[in-house]
Amino acid sequence: MKTKIALCLAVVMGFLSLPVPARVNVSKPSHVNNSGFDRRVDDLLAQMTIEEKVGQLNQLFYFKQFMQPEMVEPGIREGKIGSLLFVTDPVIINRLQKVAVEKSRLKIPLLFGFDVIHGFHTIFPVPLAMASSWDPALVEQMQSIAASEARAVGIRWTFAPMVDIARDPRWGRIVEGAGEDPFLASRMAAAHVRGFQGADPSSPGRVLACMKHFAGYGAATGGRDYDSAFIADTELYNVYLPPFKAAVDAGVGSAMSAYMTLNDVPATGNAFLLRDVLRTEWGFKGFVVSDADAVGDLVTHGFAEDKADAAYRALTAGLDMEMSLPGQSPKGHAYATSLTKLVQEGRVSKEQLDAAVRRILEAKFKLGLFDNPYADESLVATIHNNPEHRRLARIAAQRSMVLLRNEGNILPLVKGDAKVSSMAVIGPLADSKRDMRGSWSLADDMQSAVSVLEGIRTKVGAAVKVEYAQGADIARAYPSIFDVFNKPRPAPWSETQKREEFDKAVSLARSSDVVVMVLGEHEEMSGENATQSTLDLPGRQLELLKAVSELGKPLVLVLINGRPLDISWAATHVPAILEAWHPGAEGGNAIADILYGDATPGGKLPVTWPRSAGQIPIYYAHNNTKEPEFAKDFKSRYFDFPSSPLYPFGYGLSYSTFKFSNLRVSKPELKPGESTEVLVDVENTGRRTGDEVAQLYIHQRYGGASRPVRELKGFERLTLAAGEKKTVRFTLGKAELIYWSAASKGWVQDPAVFDVWAGSDATAVLTTTFRVVK
Ligand code: BGC
Numbered sequence: 001m002k003t004k005i006a007l008c009l010a011v012v013m014g015f016l017s018l019p020v021p022a023r024v025n026v027s028k029p030s031h032v033n034n035s036g037f038d039r040r041v042d043d044l045l046a047q048m049t050i051e052e053k054v055g056q057l058n059q060l061f062y063f064k065q066f067m068q069p070e071m072v073e074p075g076i077r078e079g080k081i082g083s084l085l086f087v088t089d090p091v092i093i094n095r096l097q098k099v100a101v102e103k104s105r106l107k108i109p110l111l112f113g114f115d116v117i118h119g120f121h122t123i124f125p126v127p128l129a130m131a132s133s134w135d136p137a138l139v140e141q142m143q144s145i146a147a148s149e150a151r152a153v154g155i156r157w158t159f160a161p162m163v164d165i166a167r168d169p170r171w172g173r174i175v176e177g178a179g180e181d182p183f184l185a186s187r188m189a190a191a192h193v194r195g196f197q198g199a200d201p202s203s204p205g206r207v208l209a210c211m212k213h214f215a216g217y218g219a220a221t222g223g224r225d226y227d228s229a230f231i232a233d234t235e236l237y238n239v240y241l242p243p244f245k246a247a248v249d250a251g252v253g254s255a256m257s258a259y260m261t262l263n264d265v266p267a268t269g270n271a272f273l274l275r276d277v278l279r280t281e282w283g284f285k286g287f288v289v290s291d292a293d294a295v296g297d298l299v300t301h302g303f304a305e306d307k308a309d310a311a312y313r314a315l316t317a318g319l320d321m322e323m324s325l326p327g328q329s330p331k332g333h334a335y336a337t338s339l340t341k342l343v344q345e346g347r348v349s350k351e352q353l354d355a356a357v358r359r360i361l362e363a364k365f366k367l368g369l370f371d372n373p374y375a376d377e378s379l380v381a382t383i384h385n386n387p388e389h390r391r392l393a394r395i396a397a398q399r400s401m402v403l404l405r406n407e408g409n410i411l412p413l414v415k416g417d418a419k420v421s422s423m424a425v426i427g428p429l430a431d432s433k434r435d436m437r438g439s440w441s442l443a444d445d446m447q448s449a450v451s452v453l454e455g456i457r458t459k460v461g462a463a464v465k466v467e468y469a470q471g472a473d474i475a476r477a478y479p480s481i482f483d484v485f486n487k488p489r490p491a492p493w494s495e496t497q498k499r500e501e502f503d504k505a506v507s508l509a510r511s512s513d514v515v516v517m518v519l520g521e522h523e524e525m526s527g528e529n530a531t532q533s534t535l536d537l538p539g540r541q542l543e544l545l546k547a548v549s550e551l552g553k554p555l556v557l558v559l560i561n562g563r564p565l566d567i568s569w570a571a572t573h574v575p576a577i578l579e580a581w582h583p584g585a586e587g588g589n590a591i592a593d594i595l596y597g598d599a600t601p602g603g604k605l606p607v608t609w610p611r612s613a614g615q616i617p618i619y620y621a622h623n624n625t626k627e628p629e630f631a632k633d634f635k636s637r638y639f640d641f642p643s644s645p646l647y648p649f650g651y652g653l654s655y656s657t658f659k660f661s662n663l664r665v666s667k668p669e670l671k672p673g674e675s676t677e678v679l680v681d682v683e684n685t686g687r688r689t690g691d692e693v694a695q696l697y698i699h700q701r702y703g704g705a706s707r708p709v710r711e712l713k714g715f716e717r718l719t720l721a722a723g724e725k726k727t728v729r730f731t732l733g734k735a736e737l738i739y740w741s742a743a744s745k746g747w748v749q750d751p752a753v754f755d756v757w758a759g760s761d762a763t764a765v766l767t768t769t770f771r772v773v774k
Pocket of ligand 1: 115292
């Protein structure tokens with residue numbers, strides 16, 4: 001994006017020189033008083049010039065860092081811009097909107113979009129953390145707050161949720177999604193969409209959602225962002241597409257095409273994806289926007305001959321709106337510069353153009369923009385500073401953390417413990433407000449985030465002397481595309497400083513009664529354009545951890561990061577490990593709550609956690625090989641290393657213990673299309689209230705295709721008091737038992753015996769079976 005921004009900066013005024021559409025004076029457009037959308041859209045279409053239609057398909061970035069309203073106002077007035085993204089100031093939004101609805105010929109409002117990914121003013125845990133909560137209702141609540149805060153400033157459209165399945169943690173964008181599993185990710189996708197849009201995206205506090213990146217972006221070769229994805233049809237239908245389908249079923253209003261090529265055809269010009277799957281198979285009625293400059297990328301990919309050909313291919317494949325960086329960047333504005341001519345020459349038909357424009361206008365009508373285009377600036381502060389938002393951010397952070405290890409029940413720490421008068425809080429993430437937030441935190445007040453150090457200090461008060469040492473510094477070797485939005489990080493330490501700070505941290509630990517180390521990654525180390533070649537803890541963090549651990553003090557490791565990292569050493573040497581991800585603005589308080597038992601951890605991993613990068617790709621729902629890993633004498637697939645993960649999918653501890661028993665099916669034999677209930681008892685066998693996520697996995701033993709050894713097909717997060725027992729009910733029916741078969745090139749349900757497991761992660765042992773008969 002940095003290069004892209006530099007390019008636009010050089011030529012930012014460029015589109016002002018585009019040809020001006022013929023002016024017709026219309027004082028009050030006839031659509032204003034109509035009530036039905038169709039009529040109103042028809043009316044407008046009938047009045048629009050080709051250029052004005054093309055304008056509706058043109059979306060531009062607006063970077064406050066180097067743009068002023070004057071730069072886009074002429075284009076808006078002339079009907080050349082249909083949508084802007086990245087404007088977050090309500091005053092500017094209203095100012096630009098006023099130009100559109102009062103000064104442009106047809107008075108068509110602008111649609112303002114932004115990446116409201118995990119909060120706007122109030123930052124919530126990153127989406128991977130949200131998924132770790134296994135609590136779709138909570139995700140829905142968070143996104144409804146995020147929507148209300150964005151909507152308050154006039155943003156009516158979010159580029160979320162990202163529903164890309166990610167099975168390679170080197171890919172930095174794993175942080176933006178729900179992890180590796182299609183079932184969990186589908187439940188999350190629907191929850192995000194409901195949260196953003198509510199029952200009606202035009203209702204107060206709601207925005208239009210945009211599922212992205214359609215499709216297969218998470219399968220980037222080698223985890224390298226933007227790299228080609230090669231996905232067999234079986235994997236596409238059974239793994240990568242279901243979360244998109246779930247978002248469509250939840251009513252998502254828009255979709256974003258992905259940057260990369262899928263099986264050699266760029267997603268942005270991919271008629272199979274955009275037309276056959278999305279519209280024909282799924283009946284999607286919303287509109288599709290490209291990712292930034294992705295239409296122009298059709299040339300870069302060696303797919304389109306030139307920009308005009310790119311515009312032709314994208315539009316005819318089903319891509320409605322083009323997202324471009326401002327100015328005349330070589331890749332951007334393919335629609336703005338070529339579509340008019342393509343229509344005039346008859347290469348693109350008027351019907352094809354109208355179909356795309358219709359979908360954009362429909363969205364604007366559905367959002368109520370024609371009737372209610374402005375933000376109420378007087379309400380912004382009240383909406384943003386609603387204390388409920390911070391309260392939920394804290395609960396959400398607590399519920400999304402995953403306790404990975406707790407040897408000897410070192411956690412929770414005890415407030416007022418007479419043996420503890422001093423605590424060392426150590427590590428490059430310990431005193432960072434910025435890194436609590438995570439990727440795409442671009443419109444909040446960073447200073448309002450609570451660091452771990454602050455959270456712990458507030459929690460323990462004056463009773464414990466809490467001291468801090470950074471101990472190690474970490475940095476990307478190559479810049480981030482987001483650097484332009486942030487103050488630069490402090491310069492890297494010199495070798496001498498590195499040694500001194502390291503020693504300072506170790507001696508602080510030596511003189512303290514308890515040590516909390518906060519290690520992991522900066523926020524810009526995951527997210528877009530943030531691929532890591534290894535999963536190592538950046539910098540000298542592991543060395544520092546080892547040195548501190550050798551002191552033999554009670555030691556807790558808190559991880560702040562956007563991807564699973566290689567913590568194999570810690571997993572056998574550090575007694576307590578808490579995965580906090582980037583927990584959001586209330587992260588520091590929530591971590592302190594968990595450390596001191598004011599909240600009980602209950603999050604579960606939405607990804608299989610590898611022991612090292614060498615195991616990638618690793619995911620639980622793989623097919624059996626001739627040496628099944630569940631067999632008694634199975635050792636490893638490697639001769640030098642275990643092939644089991646460090647932590648399985650679905651894993652996470654609590655401060656209590658749980659027992660699963662009495663797994664049964666209501667109907668041991670069913671016909672295709674019928675359902676059975678699966679019941680299991682879950683009991684809190686510990687001494688305190690705690691959360692457990694009951695998980696249901698199945699395996700089809702045989703049939704028309706080899707099916708995964710296990711597949712998640714149900715889950716429920718429970719809070720149980722000590723000694724409490726609850727029966728959890730799941731339903732398994734056609735939706736859970738069908739799969740897309742390469743043999744028949746379609747969805748099938750095989751007659752077969754199915755294994756069922758219920759338990760607390762993907763290695764659950766409690767099992768039964770049922771059978772589907774012809
Ligand atoms: C990202 C999208 C994002 C868009 C707008 C792109 O670079 O891939 O996910 O929505 O920028 O910010």
